[in-house]
Amino acid sequence: MKQNKYIRFLLFLVVNFLALGIGVILMENGPKSEWYLSLNKAPWTPAGWVFGAAWSTIMLLFAFYMTKLSFKFPFLDKKLTILFSVQWILNVGWNYLFFNQHLMGIGLLVITLLWLLIGYFTFKYLKELKINTLWILPYLIWMTIATTLNAYTVLYN
Numbered sequence: 474m475k476q477n478k479y480i481r482f483l484l485f486l487v488v489n490f491l492a493l494g495i496g497v498i499l500m501e502n503g504p505k506s507e508w509y510l511s512l513n514k515a516p517w518t519p520a521g522w523v524f525g526a527a528w529s530t531i532m533l534l535f536a537f538y539m540t541k542l543s544f545k546f547p548f549l550d551k552k553l554t555i556l557f558s559v560q561w562i563l564n565v566g567w568n569y570l571f572f573n574q575h576l577m578g579i580g581l582l583v584i585t586l587l588w589l590l591i592g593y594f595t596f597k598y599l600k601e602l603k604i605n606t607l608w609i610l611p612y613l614i615w616m617t618i619a620t621t622l623n624a625y626t627v628l629y630n
Contacts, residue, residue: 482540489532492561496568503572515625517618531612538594538608545601556594563587571623577630581623588616 503509504521519527539557546553563583571580591613599606 485536485539489536492565496565499569500572513629515622527615534608535612541605560590577627581627584620584623588620591616
């Protein structure tokens with residue numbers, strides 16, 4: 474059983490960091506592009522390095538969360554697999570839509586859906602995971618901040 478736990482954790486960790494890697498590729502030079510640098514950004518926009526540190530931490534903690542959650546249901550539970558997959562697609566897709574295609578409004582829709590989905594994960598499985606719900610809280614908090622940053626760019630550009 475212990476070995477299975479480590480294998481699942483490694484699987485979630487790899488898939489989560491794959492999302493980050495693909496997102497970086499899809500955004501191309503987005504955060505350093507003339508387009509992004511010229512935007513009116515929210516006064517609470519963190520320094521650039523914070524994004525990488527935050528996302529790396531979030532994906533590590535989300536791997537712990539998903540590992541714990543995966544043991545509460547049959548392996549590859551259909552609902553959990555769909556929810557996780559949709560989360561993955563929204564997360565990766567936002568980078569492409571916002572930074573690559575400059576579709577800030579559609580990006581806001583996508584990031585709002587992602588925020589709602591992470592909120593759903595957080596509260597839907599609270600009874601099953603109890604204290605282990607803490608693993609997903611940084612993701613929910615960061616999505617709240619990121620959604621406000623995206624909304625600001627839509628409103629002021």
